[in-house]
Amino acid sequence: MSDLMVTTPIHSASVLPEEPTQASRFGKARSAQSGALLEDYVELISDLMTSGGEARPTDIARRLGVAHATAIKTIGRLKREGLAVAKPYRGVFLTEAGESLAARVRARHRVVVDLLLAVGVPFEAAESDAEGMEHHVSDATLAAFARFLARD
Amino acid sequence: MSDLMVTTPIHSASVLPEEPTQASRFGKARSAQSGALLEDYVELISDLMTSGGEARPTDIARRLGVAHATAIKTIGRLKREGLAVAKPYRGVFLTEAGESLAARVRARHRVVVDLLLAVGVPFEAAESDAEGMEHHVSDATLAAFARFLARD
DNA sequence: CTCGGAATGTAGCCTCGGCTACATTGTATG
DNA sequence: CATACAATGTAGCCGAGGCTACATTCCGAG
Numbered sequence: 001m002s003d004l005m006v007t008t009p010i011h012s013a014s015v016l017p018e019e020p021t022q023a024s025r026f027g028k029a030r031s032a033q034s035g036a037l038l039e040d041y042v043e044l045i046s047d048l049m050t051s052g053g054e055a056r057p058t059d060i061a062r063r064l065g066v067a068h069a070t071a072i073k074t075i076g077r078l079k080r081e082g083l084a085v086a087k088p089y090r091g092v093f094l095t096e097a098g099e100s101l102a103a104r105v106r107a108r109h110r111v112v113v114d115l116l117l118a119v120g121v122p123f124e125a126a127e128s129d130a131e132g133m134e135h136h137v138s139d140a141t142l143a144a145f146a147r148f149l150a151r152d
Numbered sequence: 153m154s155d156l157m158v159t160t161p162i163h164s165a166s167v168l169p170e171e172p173t174q175a176s177r178f179g180k181a182r183s184a185q186s187g188a189l190l191e192d193y194v195e196l197i198s199d200l201m202t203s204g205g206e207a208r209p210t211d212i213a214r215r216l217g218v219a220h221a222t223a224i225k226t227i228g229r230l231k232r233e234g235l236a237v238a239k240p241y242r243g244v245f246l247t248e249a250g251e252s253l254a255a256r257v258r259a260r261h262r263v264v265v266d267l268l269l270a271v272g273v274p275f276e277a278a279e280s281d282a283e284g285m286e287h288h289v290s291d292a293t294l295a296a297f298a299r300f301l302a303r304d
Numbered sequence: 305c306t307c308g309g310a311a312t313g314t315a316g317c318c319t320c321g322g323c324t325a326c327a328t329t330g331t332a333t334g
Numbered sequence: 335c336a337t338a339c340a341a342t343g344t345a346g347c348c349g350a351g352g353c354t355a356c357a358t359t360c361c362g363a364g
Contacts, residue, residue, distance in 0.1 A: 132181030132288030
């Protein structure tokens with residue numbers, strides 16, 4: 001989601017020669033969290049449509065382990081963000097932006113899982129941890145992962 | 153008692169009450185997020201006390217890039233969770249639980265950064281991304297990272 | 305065609321992690 | 335010693351992401 005995320009102002013340049021470095025690192029980690037949920041939804045919706053033709057709120061809720069009302073509310077956010085469209089009592093569909101975000105997320109997920117497997121992480125843990133880690137993987141890190149996987 | 157030989161039960165189960173989620177990987181990734189902030193605070197407080205003798209709310213706020221009121225509120229949570237103690241207008245101090253959590257967090261952080269560096273991630277990106285990723289690294293994955301780093 | 309159950313949507317409440325604005329305390333200094 | 339100022343704390347607001355409870359709509363059997 002990095003491409004289309006509205007970047008928060010974070011902070012003004014401090015007068016102090018202290019380290020604003022750590023603050024920005026924490027800040028980045030934190031703001032990366034905003035968007036993680038949307039990324040998960042978009043990826044899941046894409047999955048559901050590919051493998052079943054439709055994405056219903058109930059399925060989404062079940063797959064994410066949340067109440068259906070929560071899923072519906074978040075789908076509303078997806079619509080506001082221009083990532084999805086949905087008419088009442090019809091399924092949910094991704095917009096162009098949503099599809100392209102889903103593709104990027106899926107690609108990143110695959111690289112992260114592969115990297116974890118490559119360094120010896122058990123499959124189950126790799127799949128599970130990647131779900132949380134992937135949202136914090138920067139482009140630079142992702143590129144390094146890809147290079148590492150392409151070695152030999 | 154020093155945390156030196158406390159066989160750390162490892163991981164944040166201490167911080168988070170487990171819920172009866174039938175959820176998939178998503179649920180785990182999500183709940184891991186809930187302790188991330190506390191982990192950051194505890195690690196930072198530990199750092200500040202080591203390298204300056206005291207941890208003041210203002211310093212914590214500046215280092216985390218948040219308003220001081222936010223830091224104070226979160227310190228309140230730390231106290232509720234039994235990770236820190238603080239008397240009004242005095243500094244913040246970690247409890248035994250807080251210290252031991254800080255130690256585990258710091259150790260995990262180092263392993264994650266080292267792993268990233270080992271697979272070719274640039275230093276800056278490694279430090280930055282690790283900040284967000286580390287909170288999603290399970291024990292199994294952490295162990296795998298350690299094994300990978302110990303290989304020859 | 306009707307009707308009941310499942311899916312969908314709405315309303316209202318909660319906590320967390322931010323923020324600003326304001327109030328209070330501690331302390332350094334004139 | 336008084337007091338200005340920085341640090342600390344309090345109050346109240348916001349949005350995100352959860353939940354439950356209730357209302358509505360859709361659809362497949364009869």
